[in-house]
Amino acid sequence: MANGFSGPVAQIVDSYLARLRKGLSGIPARDQDELVKEINSHIYESYRNDTEGDEVSRILRVLDKLGEPSEVLSSRMPEAMMSVGKKRKLPFLILAGVLIAFFGVPLGIGGLSAAVGLIIGLLALVISFYVVAVSLILTGWLSAVFMIVRLFSPGFLDRWVDVYPLVSDPTFNTVIYIAGALLIAALGFALLWLGSRLMRGMRFVFRLLFAKIRNWRKKAPAGGERTLGSDH
Amino acid sequence: MENKITQLRKGILELAILGALSRGRHYGYSLVRTIAGDSTIDLTEGTIYPILSRLAKEGLVASEWVESSQGPPRKYYTLTPKGREAFRILEEEFRKLAAIVTNAQNGAAPDDPGDRLNVLDISKESDNG
Numbered sequence: 001m002a003n004g005f006s007g008p009v010a011q012i013v014d015s016y017l018a019r020l021r022k023g024l025s026g027i028p029a030r031d032q033d034e035l036v037k038e039i040n041s042h043i044y045e046s047y048r049n050d051t052e053g054d055e056v057s058r059i060l061r062v063l064d065k066l067g068e069p070s071e072v073l074s075s076r077m078p079e080a081m082m083s084v085g086k087k088r089k090l091p092f093l094i095l096a097g098v099l100i101a102f103f104g105v106p107l108g109i110g111g112l113s114a115a116v117g118l119i120i121g122l123l124a125l126v127i128s129f130y131v132v133a134v135s136l137i138l139t140g141w142l143s144a145v146f147m148i149v150r151l152f153s154p155g156f157l158d159r160w161v162d163v164y165p166l167v168s169d170p171t172f173n174t175v176i177y178i179a180g181a182l183l184i185a186a187l188g189f190a191l192l193w194l195g196s197r198l199m200r201g202m203r204f205v206f207r208l209l210f211a212k213i214r215n216w217r218k219k220a221p222a223g224g225e226r227t228l229g230s231d232h
Numbered sequence: 233m234e235n236k237i238t239q240l241r242k243g244i245l246e247l248a249i250l251g252a253l254s255r256g257r258h259y260g261y262s263l264v265r266t267i268a269g270d271s272t273i274d275l276t277e278g279t280i281y282p283i284l285s286r287l288a289k290e291g292l293v294a295s296e297w298v299e300s301s302q303g304p305p306r307k308y309y310t311l312t313p314k315g316r317e318a319f320r321i322l323e324e325e326f327r328k329l330a331a332i333v334t335n336a337q338n339g340a341a342p343d344d345p346g347d348r349l350n351v352l353d354i355s356k357e358s359d360n361g
Contacts, residue, residue: 004303044303045261072278
C-alpha cells in the first residue's frame with residue numbers, strides 16, 4: 001500500500017494499517033478504505049511534526065501516541081457492525097458487536113466464536129435454572145391454592161385429582177399438603193435468590209476476566225521488542 | 233476507577249472536539265493538536281476517530297477530503313448547524329456542571345449564608361435546563 005513513506009518506516013506503517021484493516025473486516029469496504037486513509041493521513045501529519053531522533057523511533061513514537069488499532073476502533077466497531085447487521089447477518093453480527101463492546105478488543109473470528117459459544121452455553125444454563133425456579137414457585141402456589149379451596153369445599157376437582165390421604169383426618173391431611181406446597185414455593189424462591197447471588201458472582205468473575213485481558217493486552221506491547229516488529 | 237476516567241474523558245473529549253470545530257474546520261491531527269495544546273494530558277490520539285465518526289453519523293459534523301500540498305489528502309471536519317446548536321447546549325450544561333463540582337469542593341461551613349445562596353442559584357438554573 002502506498003502510504004507516503006519509504007524504507008523501514010513504510011513497512012512499519014503498512015503493518016499498523018494492515019492490523020487496523022483486519023479489525024475492520026465486516027464493515028463496508030468503502031468505510032474501511034476511508035478510515036484507513038484517514039489514519040494514514042494522521043500518521044503522516046504526526047510524523048512530519050515530530051522531528052526528534054531517527055526515522056524509526058519517530059514513527060514508533062507517532063504510533064504510540066495514536067494508540068493500538070483496537071483503540072482507534074473499539075467504540076466505532078460495534079456501531080459499524082450493527083449497521084451492517086441490519087442489512088445482512090443480523091443476530092451474529094449484533095452479538096459480535098456486543099461482545100466486542102464488552103471485551104474492548106477484536107478477538108479474531110476464532111476467539112469470537114469460542115466466546116459466543118461460551119456465552120450461549122452460559123445463557124442456556126441460566127435460563128434453565130430460572131425456568132426450574134419459576135416452575136417450582138408456580139407449582140407450589142397453585143397446589144397451595146388448590147388445597148386451600150379444598151379446605152372449604154371438600155371434593156373440589158376430585159374428579160381429576162386424587163389426593164392421597166397421609167393421615168385419617170381429611171382437614172389435617174389438607175393442611176399437610178398446603179405446608180408441602182408452600183415448601184415447594186419457598187424452594188423456588190430460594191433458587192431465585194441463589195440465582196441472583198450466582199449472577200452477581202458470575203458478573204464479578206467476568207469483570208475480573210475482562211480486566212485481566214485488557215491489562216494483558218496493554219502490557220503485551222511494552223514487553224519484548226516493539227509492538228510493530230512482532231507483526232512482520 | 234480507570235473506567236470512570238475513560239468515561240469522563242470521552243464525554244469531555246466530545247465536547248472539546250465540538251468546541252474546536254466551532255472555531256474553524258480541522259482535520260484529525262490538527263484537531264488533536266488543538267485540543268491537547270501543550271497540556272500534559274496524555275491523549276490517545278486514535279480515540280478521537282470513533283468519536284468523530286459517531287458525530288458524523290448523528291449529523292453534528294460534516295467531512296470532506298481536501299488535497300494537501302504535502303503528503304496524502306486530509307479529511308476536514310466542519311460543524312453542521314445542528315452541531316453548532318448541540319455545542320451551544322452542551323457547553324452551557326458543562327459550565328453549570330463544572331460550577332457544581334467547584335462549589336461542592338469549596339463547600340465551606342454549611343451555615344455560611346453566601347455559600348447557600350450560591351448553591352440555591354445553581355439548582356434553580358438546572359431546573360430550567
